[in-house]
Amino acid sequence: MDEWSIELRNIVNGFLESSERFASRPALVVDGERLTYRDLRRPAGKLASLLLQTAASDSPLTAILAYRSVTAYAGILGILGAGKGYVPLNPKFPTERTRRMMFLSGCSQVIVGKECIGSLRELLQGFQRPLTVILPETPDATSLQKDFPLHRYLSSKDVCENRDSVFETDVPAQAIAYLLFTSGTTGEPKGVPVSHSNVQSYINYVCGRYDLNETDRFSQHFDLTFDLSVHDIFVAWERGACLYSLPEKAVLLPAKFIRDNALTAWFSAPSVISVLSKTKLLEPDFFPSLRYSFFCGEPLAASYAQMWQNAGPHSIVENLYGPTETTIAISRYKWNNNHSPGECLNGICPIGWAFAGQRSSIVDPDFNLLSRNQAGELLLSGSQVTSGYWNDSEKTRVKFVRIGSFEDTPWYRTGDLVKQDGSGCLYYLGRIDDQVKIRGYRAELQEIENVLRKACGTDQVVSVPWPVRDGCADGVIAFVSGQETLDEGDALNYCRTYLPSYMVPQRIYALDALPLNVNGKVDRRGLVRMLERVQT
Amino acid sequence: MNLIPENALVVSVLTWIKEHKLPGNLEAAGITENIDLIANGLLDSMGLIDLLLFVEEQTGRPIDLKVVEPEDICVVKNLCRIALGNNISQSMDGCEHVEPSCGNVLAAGGQV
Numbered sequence: 001m002d003e004w005s006i007e008l009r010n011i012v013n014g015f016l017e018s019s020e021r022f023a024s025r026p027a028l029v030v031d032g033e034r035l036t037y038r039d040l041r042r043p044a045g046k047l048a049s050l051l052l053q054t055a056a057s058d059s060p061l062t063a064i065l066a067y068r069s070v071t072a073y074a075g076i077l078g079i080l081g082a083g084k085g086y087v088p089l090n091p092k093f094p095t096e097r098t099r100r101m102m103f104l105s106g107c108s109q110v111i112v113g114k115e116c117i118g119s120l121r122e123l124l125q126g127f128q129r130p131l132t133v134i135l136p137e138t139p140d141a142t143s144l145q146k147d148f149p150l151h152r153y154l155s156s157k158d159v160c161e162n163r164d165s166v167f168e169t170d171v172p173a174q175a176i177a178y179l180l181f182t183s184g185t186t187g188e189p190k191g192v193p194v195s196h197s198n199v200q201s202y203i204n205y206v207c208g209r210y211d212l213n214e215t216d217r218f219s220q221h222f223d224l225t226f227d228l229s230v231h232d233i234f235v236a237w238e239r240g241a242c243l244y245s246l247p248e249k250a251v252l253l254p255a256k257f258i259r260d261n262a263l264t265a266w267f268s269a270p271s272v273i274s275v276l277s278k279t280k281l282l283e284p285d286f287f288p289s290l291r292y293s294f295f296c297g298e299p300l301a302a303s304y305a306q307m308w309q310n311a312g313p314h315s316i317v318e319n320l321y322g323p324t325e326t327t328i329a330i331s332r333y334k335w336n337n338n339h340s341p342g343e344c345l346n347g348i349c350p351i352g353w354a355f356a357g358q359r360s361s362i363v364d365p366d367f368n369l370l371s372r373n374q375a376g377e378l379l380l381s382g383s384q385v386t387s388g389y390w391n392d393s394e395k396t397r398v399k400f401v402r403i404g405s406f407e408d409t410p411w412y413r414t415g416d417l418v419k420q421d422g423s424g425c426l427y428y429l430g431r432i433d434d435q436v437k438i439r440g441y442r443a444e445l446q447e448i449e450n451v452l453r454k455a456c457g458t459d460q461v462v463s464v465p466w467p468v469r470d471g472c473a474d475g476v477i478a479f480v481s482g483q484e485t486l487d488e489g490d491a492l493n494y495c496r497t498y499l500p501s502y503m504v505p506q507r508i509y510a511l512d513a514l515p516l517n518v519n520g521k522v523d524r525r526g527l528v529r530m531l532e533r534v535q536t
Numbered sequence: 537m538n539l540i541p542e543n544a545l546v547v548s549v550l551t552w553i554k555e556h557k558l559p560g561n562l563e564a565a566g567i568t569e570n571i572d573l574i575a576n577g578l579l580d581s582m583g584l585i586d587l588l589l590f591v592e593e594q595t596g597r598p599i600d601l602k603v604v605e606p607e608d609i610c611v612v613k614n615l616c617r618i619a620l621g622n623n624i625s626q627s628m629d630g631c632e633h634v635e636p637s638c639g640n641v642l643a644a645g646g647q648v
Contacts, residue, residue, distance in 0.1 A: 247606075247607065248574075248607075249574060249605070249606040249607035249610055250605075250606050250607075251581075252574065252580070252581040252584055252606055253581065253584065253601060253606040255601065255602075256601060256602060256603075256604075256605065256606070259602070271581075272581075274582075275581045275582060275585055278585045278589070279585060279588070279601050280598075281601055281602070439580070474580075474582055501577060
C-alpha cells in the first residue's frame with residue numbers, strides 16, 4: 001500500500017496496535033494521573049463492551065460528556081471500540097446548546113465523567129428521549145434515577161462488574177468516527193459527520209510526513225468539541241506516543257506546562273503565541289524540547305511564527321489549514337525564519353499546499369477555475385473531504401458541489417478567499433461571507449445576530465469581531481437600534497443561555513440608528529472604525 | 537521590601553477588574569478576592585495577561601511565570617500574595633479559600 005492510499009480501518013486500531021507494542025509505555029497524562037497503554041485499554045474495553053450490551057437503538061453515535069479526565073479519553077476509545085462514532089459535548093457550552101446537539105445527533109447513550117455530573121443534571125432537565133447514561137466514576141446513581149426516572153443509569157459498579165473487554169473494530173469505511181457541531185447561520189448548530197476513512201487519510205498523511213514516534217510527548221490543548229483535538233489524540237496513539245492533556249488553567253498560559261513536561265509536539269491556535277508574547281516567556285530557546293509545533297484555526301502572523309521558532313529552535317513550525325468539513329487540516333506550510341518572512345502576504349503566513357492526495361481549486365462565483373494570482377473561493381476535494389452535513393441535504397447541496405471538468409467528485413466550498421502564487425502556494429485573504437474565527441473557534445455572525453434579535457427585542461442588530469489583532473479576533477461586539485429600553489445585562493444573560501462563551505458579545509451598544517454604507521447595507525466597517533476611535 | 541501592602545493591592549486589583557473586566561451581566565458586588573476569575577467568566581487568557589501587567593505595574597516587580605502555576609493566579613487573593621513574594625499557603629485568615637463558581641456564569645471557554 002502506498003502511503004497516501006486510504007486504509008479502511010477503525011481509527012481506534014492505531015491505539016489498540018500501540019497498546020500491544022508499547023503496553024507499558026505512557027499513553028496519557030491527565031488530571032494528575034499517568035496511564036500506560038495497558039492502563040488505558042482496560043477501561044476503554046469495558047466501556048466498549050458495555051455500550052455493545054446496552055445499545056437500545058440503532059443509532060451509530062454515542063455522546064461523551066467529560067472534560068480533561070480519564071473518562072473523556074477512555075470514553076472516546078470505548079465508543080469507537082464499540083463500532084460507534086463519538087459526539088463530544090462540552091460542559092462549558094450553554095446547556096440549551098448541548099441539549100440541542102444531543103437531540104440532533106440522535107444519540108441514545110451518553111458517557112459522563114464525574115466532573116460533569118452538574119452539567120448532566122442540567123442537560124436532562126426537559127430532555128424527553130430516553131437515554132442510557134453511563135457513569136464510569138460515579139458509584140451511586142440513585143439520586144439521578146430518582147430525579148430523572150425516564151433514563152437508565154449504569155454506575156461505576158456496573159462498569160467494573162462487566163468482565164468483558166471486547167472491541168468491535170470492524171466498521172464500514174464510511175462509518176462515522178465523530179460528529180462535531182459548528183456554528184450555523186440559521187442559529188441551529190450544524191453537524192459535520194467525519195468518517196473513519198476521512199480521519200485515517202489524515203493520520204496516514206501526518207504520520208508519513210512527520211517523524212513522530214513512541215518517545216514523543218504530545219500536547220492536548222484543544223477541547224474535544226474542537227476537531228483539532230482529533231490530531232493530538234489519534235496521531236499520538238497511532239505512533240505509541242504519550243498525550244498530555246493540559247489542565248484547564250494551563251490552557252490559558254501553557255508555557256510552564258510545555259517546559260515542565262518537556263513536550264515534543266505542540267498544537268494550538270496561533271492566539272496562544274499572541275498571549276504568551278505578552279508574558280516575556282517566549283525568549284529564545286525557552287522550549288528546547290519541542291520537535292514539532294503545529295498551528296491551525298486562524299491566520300498565523302509572521303511575527304508570531306518567528307517568535308515561536310526562536311523559542312523552540314529545534315522545532316519544525318508548521319502552519320496548518322483546514323475547515324472541519326475537510327477533517328482537521330488539509331494544507332500545510334513549513335515555516336523558515338530565513339525565507340518565510342519574505343513569502344508572507346500582509347504579514348500573514350501562507351497556508352501552503354494541499355496535502356498529497358487532496359486537491360484544491362480556486363474559483364469565481366460561477367465556479368470557473370481561476371488562474372494563478374487571481375483571488376477567489378477555495379474549493380477542496382479528496383479523501384479527507386466529508387460527505388455532507390448531518391441530516392441536512394439542503395446545506396449539503398449548497399456547500400458540497402460538483403464543478404466543470406471535475407464532475408466525478410464533490411468539492412467542499414470553504415467560503416475562504418484565497419489566491420495562489422506561481423509555485424502553487426496558497427494565501428489566505430479573508431472570508432467571502434460573515435463567518436469569523438474567534439480565538440480559533442469558527443462562528444457565524446448570523447447565528448450571533450439571530451440570538452441577539454431575541455435577546456434585545458429588535459431586528460436591528462449587528463455584530464462585528466473585535467478586537468482583531470494580527471488577523472485573529474478576540475471576541476465580538478454588538479450594536480442594536482430600535483430598542484430604547486435595552487437592558488444590556490439581561491440581553492447578555494440571554495445570549496449566554498444559547499451561545500458558547502466565545503460567541504457571546506463582550507458588549508452590546510445601543511445606537512439611535514445603525515450606520516449604512518452606500519449600498520444601503522449595515523456598515524460593519526464603519527462600526528469597526530467607531531470602535532477604533534473609542535479605543536484611541 | 538514590599539512597596540504596597542497586600543490589602544491595598546487587593547483593593548486596587550478588585551477595583552481594576554470592576555472597571556475593566558466586569559461583564560454587563562455581573563454585579564460588581566459579586567467580585568471578591570476569593571472568586572476564581574476564570575471559572576466565573578471574568579477573564580479569558582488575554583484578560584489574565586492584562587491583569588498580570590496591571591499587578592506588575594502596581595508592585596514594580598515581575599511575576600515569574602516560569603515558576604508560578606497558572607491556577608495560582610486566577611484568584612485575586614493568591615495573585616496578590618504571589619505578586620508580593622508571599623506564600624499563598626500562609627493566608628491571613630489561615631486558610632486558602634476559593635469560592636465555587638457562580639452557577640449561571642459560564643467560564644470563558646478555557647480557550648485562548
